Amino acid sequence: MNRLVFHIDVNSAFLSWEAARIVKDKGEDIRLIPSVIGGDPGKRTGVVLAKSIPAKKLGIRTGEPLSTALRKCPDLFIAHPDFALYEKNSRAFMEICAKYTPVLEKFSIDECFLDMSGTSKIYPDPIKTAYDIKDEIKSTLGFTVNVGVGSNKLLAKMASDFEKPDKVHTLFSSEVEEKLWPLRVGELFGVGASTASRLERSYIYTVGDIARRSLRSIQALLGVKLGRTVYDFAWGKDDSPVNGESEEAKGYSISTTLENDLTDIESARAVLLTLADSVCARMRADGVLAGCVGVTLRSSDFKNFSHQKKIPEPTDITSEIYGVSEKLLSELWRDDLPVRLVGLSLTSLTDDSNMQIDMFDNGEKEKSRRLDKTLDDIRNRFGSTTVVRGASYRKDVRVGKKYDARIRSKNGENKDK
Secondary structure, three states: OOOOEEEEEEOOHHHHHHHHHHHHHHOOOHHHOOEEEEOOOOOOOOEEEEEOHHHHHOOOOOOOEHHHHHHHOOOOEEEOOOHHHHHHHHHHHHHHHHOOOOOEEEEEOOEEEEEOOOOOOOOOOHHHHHHHHHHHHHHHHOOOEEEEEEOOHHHHHHHHOOOOOOOEEEEOHHHHHHHHOOOEHHHOOOOOHHHHHHHHHOOOOEHHHHHHOOHHHHHHHHOHHHHHHHHHHHOOOOOOOOOOOOHHHHOEEEEEEEEEEEOOHHHHHHHHHHHHHHHHHHHHHHOEEEEEEEEEEEEOOOOEEEEEEEEEEEEOOHHHHHHHHHHHHHHHOOOOOOEEEEEEEEEEEEEHHHOOOOOOOOOHHHHHHHHHHHHHHHHHHHOOOOOOOHHHOOOOHHHHHHHHOOOEOOOOOEOOO
16 A cells, blocks of 8 residues: 655744734734834843744844844834644644545644645545635644655655645655755754754765765765665655544653754743743643653654653643753753754643642742742733743743834734733
8 A cells, every 4th residue: 555644834834923913903903013022121031933024024033032133123013922722723734634644744833744644535635635624724724734645754845845835745756856856954853953064074064965976885874874864765765654643642751843953952941941831731620749850862864762760659730840850951961962852751641639748848839839820820811812820930021012002903003901
């Protein structure tokens, strides 16, 4: 049976999800103006996480400091990261995708693989089915995706990265020479900046140049394991399965992929704290505690590094989960290894009715629990961005209001917010 895999990727996910919320609430679309998702412009950790097309046209890049972006566009609209919103949209997006196949692999918060092999009797036209998925997500949820259709996971993912947004592209094995080989080496999945530089120093500039070399020569440049992977990918070869393991079997997890790599640990800590705040709120809503914390980093060359640690006493307290995860992050972090994904997982779950009372606690745990409950209640009533924790407080609220006032109404007049 011939394999058929879809890769579905949300277009500029964080900004699209924020835009969909603003469109629903106010009828205005920040995707049509220079806008970004980012943190505090006064701090080193204040970076652009996502950008609109008008912002991109002004030279604003994902991963650059917000202070630099503001110099390029003083009227830039800045929205805070809101991982609770992102998780809500991610679940809704995955639910639609899961209707089309029982084998779905969540690759990150905003992308997934669907194994469509053997579905020809149900979906005789795979291209039409890809458009159906894309259009259902757009009409139902208000944001756009790209769908890549390929003979395996590699080719499907490469196809989804072709022209954006709101597109369907194919990359079958028979199309590798035509569509894959002309790409620059840095565009090949698994080839990071340092690997691309090594290849280009040897006059290997395109994916086709890799394929036309011998396997032995590529391995001499990149090492045996990486050389084999890059060489196989250049030929469109990938046997990895679509892993359809259910999320419930894993416990609670959340991750975010950044278009540009993180190169300092402080930025990674800021992202990790927001992830912990979001996933712990989900866990508390379900009435469970976690006994094991795991942190995953994905490097720029798509290698995963992870550590996990069991907790002596299961907990749902955000500060405790973050404290453990921050130590794991410090153990994993390497200054010479740019990071493109940060993930947090909570496993070894138990019902919160089994919570143990610590006779030696000085009251700090109870204070933390009351704080978490208060934050959860306020966010549930008034929205997830109503309050933020002191440790991750964003001082750019005033900046956000300043630029919020510059969003134009449909008739072109400025509105006061």
